Amino acid sequence: MIVVAASLCMASGFAVLRLGWPGNSRFVAELLLKASLSIGFGLGIFSIIFFLSLVFHVSHLMLLDFAVFAVLLAANLVFSKRSTVHAAVIASESSRDALAPWVSRLIGGGFIFALVAALYSAILRLIAYPHGDGWDAFAIWNLRARFLFRGGEHWRDGFTTLLPGSHPDYPLLLPAAIAHFWRLLGSDSPMVPAVLGFLFTFCTVALLFSGLSTLRGRTAALLGGIALLTTPFFVELGTSQYADVPLGFFFLATIVLLNLHDDRDDKSTNTGLLALAGLSAIFAAWTKNEGLLFLVVVVLARVWVIVKKERPYGGISQIVPLLGAIAPIFLVIFYFKHSVATGSDIFASSNAIPHKLMDPGRYGAVLKWYGKGFLRFGNWFLIPGTVAMLVYYFVSEKETNRKSESGSGVAIFILTLVGYFAIYLITPYDIYWHLRFSLTRLFMQLWPSALFLFFRMVRLDPEQVAEEL
Amino acid sequence: MRESQTPRVVYATLTLVLCFLLSDFRLVKDAPLPGKVEDSSDDVAKRSDLRFAALKAVLPQRGVVGYVGENGTDALGDYYLAQYALAPLVVDHSSDHELVVGNFPSGPGDTPEGLHLVRDFGDGIELFARKGGE
Secondary structure: OHHHHHHHHHHHHHHHHHHHOOOOOOOOOOHHHHHHHHHHHHHHHHHHHHHHHHHOOOOOHHHHHHHHHHHHHHHHHHOOOOOOOOOOHHHHHHHHOOOOHHHHHHHHHHHHHHHHHHHHHHHHHHHHOOOOOOHHHHHHHHHHHHHHHHOHHHHHHHOOOOOHHHOOOOOOHHHHHHHHHHHHHOOOOOHHHHHHHHHHHHHHHHHHHHHHHHHHOHHHHHHHHHHHHOOHHHHHHHOOOOOHHHHHHHHHHHHHHHHHHHOOOOOOOOOHHHHHHHHHHHHHHOOOHHHHHHHHHHHHHHHHHHHHHOOHHHHHHHHHHHHHHHHHHHHHHHHHHHHHOOOOOOOOOHHHHHHHHOOHHHHHHHHHHHHHHHHHOOOOOOOOHHHHHHHHHHHOOEOHHHHHHOHHHHHHHHHHHHHHHHHHHHOOOOHHHHHHHHHHHHHHHHHHHHHHHHHHHEOOOHHHHHHHO | OHHHHHHHHHHHHHHHHHHHHHHHHHHHHOOOOHHHHHHHOOHHHHHHHHHHHHHHHHOOOOOEEEEEEOOOOOHHHHHHHHHHHHOOOEEEOOOOOOEEEEEOOOOOOOOOOOEEEEEEEEOOEEEEEEOOOO
């Protein structure tokens, strides 16, 4: 049963992905990219199906799963692409690695070493902590999944103000996906959330690697992968069964898909990737409340890009697919927030917000913690990865024409960080307590995207540097 | 210029890789020891599902029960572990209910005012009811 459920989940994700993916893509070269995105999208779809099955009292979940998959399959047959357009920019990117073979081999060896170490740590943690490591796993995410699975007709019981510490306003992608598998299995096995945590962790690595490989070449992909795999807190958090790494996966997926779209020669006619980016952004909003902020930022950044570059007609054709993919799941989130969830604790004492915004001491506190977090959030050994990258940035050559192409990704990244800053300013909790217990996780949400944007931007192939000099 | 730039980027790249790989030491060192994985694997289950199994069997399937526990740094964690075990029953951190779960991992606690002990399940788990109630 679990094999059928997992296959159906991934197949649904792949079917959605194929609807938006350009018809002239290179299947084998993008296999890892598609596989990692399919798993993330499949889990998102499974969570939505489960939530709607609860709302509409559908008891035959497996039948519903097959029905949704059949619809997606039919849509693929109807809208299958027979594109003859080619010469996408991305096709030429992978051939741009020109490092000496011995350097390539060393970096490749480093990647394998990092992958083995991360797998070793993750598998042992998965076995040692099947219920997760840390409070949030059993006090929030898995508890919510238990309410959804065990509650039956009374699944709403857990969304009560009597349990404020379980954050009944948090969105349901992770708990509903877990509960979906539990329902199909017939028991609430702790291995389901443990395996989902493991999957999201290594799908994020695969997505970073394959996204960079497609857009920037093998060396950038290997370096990005090494940087993420050797961030101890990333592996720890991913296997702790918190929602921050899944959220980071959807952040990264959105930015990778936007970059894939922006890099294409035929981007004005090929807007499927924009729709997929919109879907990924709305899945982020369905994962954690920070994802709602990210969603707003993504839409604003894209509007900004369109206003800056496109004529009005072209602009509309670019924004419609994005919003069109966002809209259906946005309605689900709106229903959840309006009719199921309790109010958000962040905005509970809104009267005090203006006063807090006027307090310079709060700005200083958040800035200080941002500074400390920059050095510490990865729990690195001896040399913080952020510092190493900063030094590398100034030592290596920058490829200036990449900056503009990654423009909306960088804008999304910076605006999200600014949004987090603003949330800390107005937090109803003690600001130091809030920063202490959440800032590292918030930074980790953005870390895979930061690595993608960084290694997309810096110049890595010295022979090309030399040729241009 | 051409001669000096290329090695610079190569060495910078290799140094970057080395800096990253240093952290693998921490990643591996902090991982649970293979020989002791089984010892810690049921920690949450032992403190929640297994501990509260007997109590869960006598409580209603759904609704709201109260909760009293110990003070101290682990107290809130103990409460959430009780809620985790007893879901979909809602466990309110208050004694103002007809049925109240007592959770005293360090040893039996005092009976809260206005309540009487219904049953001691051992291992610090007790069930109280409001005086005058059922």
